[in-house]
Amino acid sequence: MTTTPHPLVAEAHRLADGLLAPSAQRVDQDVVPASHLAAVRRSGLLGVSAPVESGGAGAPDAVAREVAEILAGACLSTWFVQTQHHTPVRLLGRAAPGLPARERLLRPLAGGELLAGIAYAHVRSHPRVPVRATAERGGVRFDGTVPWYTGWGLNDLMLLAGVTGADEVVFAFADAREQPGLRPSPPMRLAALTAARTVSLALDGLWVPEESVVLRTPREEFARVDVPRSTNTSPAVFGVAYAALDLLASAPDERGAADSLRARVDEVRERAYALADHPVPHEHVAERLALRTRAYDLLRSATTAAVVAGGGRATSLDHPAQRLAREAMFLLIQGQTTPVREAHLEALAAG
Missing domain, CATH: 2.40.110.10 (Butyryl-CoA Dehydrogenase, subunit A, domain 2)
Structure with missing residues (x-):
């Protein structure tokens, strides 16, 4: 049985396939164009998590994660600029009604008038x-x-x-x-x-x-709230991993390797998102960190496999494999905190 995707997931696919992915190599060597961000602003994606009464979609976290995966896999640079936007929107959405900053900014941020x-x-x-x-x-x-x-x-x-x-x-x-x-x-x-x-x-x-x-x-309360947020796996890790596996699978002889890696990524993704949705965000911190580290391992394997399959051509700046490998390196330290770094290094040292 298939289900109809959320309208914002469909919109993310349209934007990714029609604009972001085709120009990702050029953007990587230049700058995120204003036209990309204008398209994101018009799409409604900037309000994915904003309250409906403030002009947002009020979508579940699962939808926001899927949108993030799609955009990250298409063009991580564009994803990274727009992903900053969602933290202020969520913060304003949780603020008390009547707060001047909320009343002035939430609606234009949710609607994409402001980034x-x-x-x-x-x-x-x-x-x-x-x-x-x-x-x-x-x-x-x-x-x-x-x-x-x-x-x-x-x-x-x-x-x-x-x-x-x-x-x-x-x-x-x-x-x-x-x-x-x-x-x-x-x-x-x-x-x-x-x-x-x-x-x-x-x-x-x-x-x-x-x-x-x-x-x-x-500050202690900020740190307490920040722990589960920083130990959960970023959807961008899965987005880039899937993009690398799609590239690997495009070579007929490598489809088996791509399918094997994809099954492992799917498993970690399911477990990581289940923990992200856990009703008590401060529980299972060690497991969250272990899954984040495992996701990094699979991201590295997926992007490395794409480079290996590409051979010498993969070292060219116009080849997507090297871009995805560099993006994977960036994601290793994006949002890194001391507990995340220590857990990752411990896992690497243990082999």
Whole structure:
């Protein structure tokens, strides 16, 4: 029996097959085009997890994961720019009705009128405090350095976080543009995803009004909530793995190898998503980490197999196998926290 896919899953396939995948090689060597992001904005995908009453789709997490897989497998650079957007949308969706930032921003973010990035991963570097937040003039002043900010020049807003002297994390929205108190570095040249325009941000007295603040939470509470989020396997890992296996299977002699690897990826994917949907997010952390590590192993196997099958041609910059292998390398450290890194290194050392 077959079921009709969710409309946003069908839309993701249409966008991936008709626009993203055909231009992925060119984008990888250049920059995510504004036309790609315009298509994403029009598609409704940016509101996949937003409340219906705010103009979103209110889709289940399973739908959001499948959409992410499809986009990541088609063009990881485009996926990486737009995936930043979903964290601010989810945060605003959970905020209390009447909060000024929610009332002002949730609907245009859910509808794609605005595209947001995130600048808060540095909060995980405790006890270091790369960005300090200080109350000032009816708002918040931010000082320090954001080491990584993706989508510079491509998105409209950023969700910025800093830590106060009382060890409280303050999340607030700011315009994603150079302005007094905010200076970007030149875009970084990276082994993968240079096209996503990642910069560092120097903050020297960037001031945002209180009505742009969306959340204040103790740093320990942020860390507690962040644990299951960072130990779950990213759907992008499966998206890139499946893209590599599709490439491998396109060679008739390699279909058996592709099918064998695909069955193993399917199994890990099913188990990882079951844990992601577990009603108690802080349980089974060790199993989540083990599955994330296993997913990395299979991602590496899938992309390596695509390179091996491609032979010498796979080293050409216009061949998708080398791009997928570099994207796999990037995903090894995307969203990496200390527990994730330690578990991965321990697994690698154990063989």
